[in-house]
Amino acid sequence: MKIYQPYGLGDCLDLLSELPQAETVILAGGTDLMPRYEQGKVLPEHLINIKHLADLQGITETENGAEIGGLTTIETLRRSGLIHRDYPALWQSTEQFAGVQIRNRATLAGNIANASPAGDTLSPLYLYHAKLKLMSRHATRTIRLEDFIAGPGETTQERGELIHSIILPRVTGSSCFYKLGLREAMAISVVNYALRYSQSAGELTDLEITAGAVAPTIVFLDALTTAVLSGETNSTVWRALIGQDIAPIDDIRASADYRRKVLGRLITHHLQNLGVVCHE
Amino acid sequence: MLHAEKTEWFELEVTVNGQKIKQAIPMHLRLLDFLRETLRLTGAKEVCGEGECGACTILLNGKAVNSCLIFAAESHGGTILTIEGLQTASGLNDVQQSFIDDHAVQCGYCIPGMILSVEEFLKHSPHPDREKIRHALAGNICRCTGYQKVVDAVENTAKKR
Incomplete structure (x- = not known):
């Protein structure tokens, strides 16, 4: 196995498009991937550690709501005044999310990409009609979260695509x-x-x-x-x-x-x- | 140690307990194994190996993490603090001393992880109530103490700081 650790988004998207898809896995927080790797359930030839991509970090208030970088950790969401104020259901899901050691590593995009029916941030993200910005070397597209998740562990993520960010519209009530x-x-x-x-x-x-x-x-x-x-x-x-x-x-x-x-x-x-x- | 035949090597540079380390490691090596087997820092323990129990907790770039869920290669360029690096020139640090004074230690296996979680927690929440302390230690499981004295120790550390 080889681990790649790109620092630039362009380099990362190049790797994703060039490495053979069946043998390549994206490593974000790793909190779900590592146990599966240790059990031999996931054995990638190529592992792309995307943790260093600065473009995918952080929470921004936008004109229409908020944009959350895919690599934003659950703990960062939990400490965010913006999430606490404007998206309380999402905030509450982070408060009850595992322990601090997991929250410090686990990312929002990771919770989405795993597509577990029990993924704790997913019910709030569906409730708020979240959209995902997906990037590949050749294109960027925005889709509804409910069109991205297809079933347990299954998504409509295409070859070479990376979850760049999660877009939340402004919420009333x-x-x-x-x-x-x-x-x-x-x-x-x-x-x-x-x-x-x-x-x-x-x-x-x-x-x-x-x-x-x-x-x-x-x-x-x-x-x-x-x-x-x-x-x-x-x-x-x-x-x-x-x-x-x-x-x-x-x-x-x-x-x-x-x-x-x-x-x-x-x-x-x-x-x-x-x-x-x-x-x- | 699975899949060693496929492994490539990685030149890791990392600061552990204030000491700069440069070491070639297999890419699949977990951070926990790097600390315990390569560096012989056995304070971090392996119990569940899947991020449930917190016995392998260390601070990576100041944040409490399960070292069993991280490849050592991911710590490249980072700073690690283990229980061995916590004590000061004058002796144990205040969290360690409070755990002793309040009898929060029984078998001791979970304690290095507990103390490092507390270290990070008190930096964010210097004056926590007992409920906050319990919430902060949710990722550290202890099968001896029943947690009461652990919470006492954290509360008393905070009071003395």
Whole structure:
């Protein structure tokens, strides 16, 4: 195995386009890649360590929202006043993300590229309608996050492409993130969800909910939110509607049945106590 | 030590505990193995080997990281602090001394990692409450102490600083 450590974006994109794709892996934070490498599940001939690319670092406030460099670490997001103020659901997901040793290395683009259904930043990023700026030697394109993630560990990333940055539009209303793990710290989500709403004169005017670890990708609970916005208040109906948009599985952390039940109960409780649980 | 037959070599330059080191290493060598096997700095421990337990925590460029999840080559040009480099000319540093004074150490295996996490944490949060301390140590697992005395030690270090 050979490790390449480019300092310039151009050099990195050249490497990505020239090295044989099947034997080349991008190394960002490495927190997911290293265990898989040690177990022999990923054995690249060529490893491109992109950590030195200054162009992919940092959080910028833009006219329409924010742009986050792909290499921005989870800990940097957690310490960002901008993220805390404007994207509280994303901020809350970083607060509950592993321990500091992982957060100091793990990157936002890495969490996206891994495309785990339980990736903690993904429910908030879907909720905020994040887009990705993807760069290759020949082209730059911007796509919606939900068009990038295709399934567990699968993306529509093309040969030679690198996630340059994550673009977040300006958000209205209140939002928050909830994660249920098997313990409070260092836990992978059994279920998680992110929720955003607006109210006017005590009436709900806007509501969106995304849920993680209950389907092959993050899902929008559109059946539920449409009904709630139309005045449906029966929580039994709510739970049935949540069921329409999710497809949980049994795994080492929980059964499909438990996931369905617990997500229904948590979201019902949340919607009945919006102002308290998801405060301004 | 997997896949050694495919390995290429890398000329690593890194500062460890204040000392500049230049050493040819295999590209696949983990930072933890470089510290323990090559440099014989055995303070950082391997327990889980997958970033769950924090026993291999060191400071890389001032930040607490799991040295089991990093290739040594990634530390090229960087600065590393291990538990061996923490004590000053006058003896143990204050976090180390507090862990002893507050009986926060039992078997001791997790302690080098704990102390380095605390080192970084107190730089960002000089006056933390107990809940913040617990949150900061979420990545360091201890199976002896029950954490109570560890939290006492961190709280007392902060008070004395």
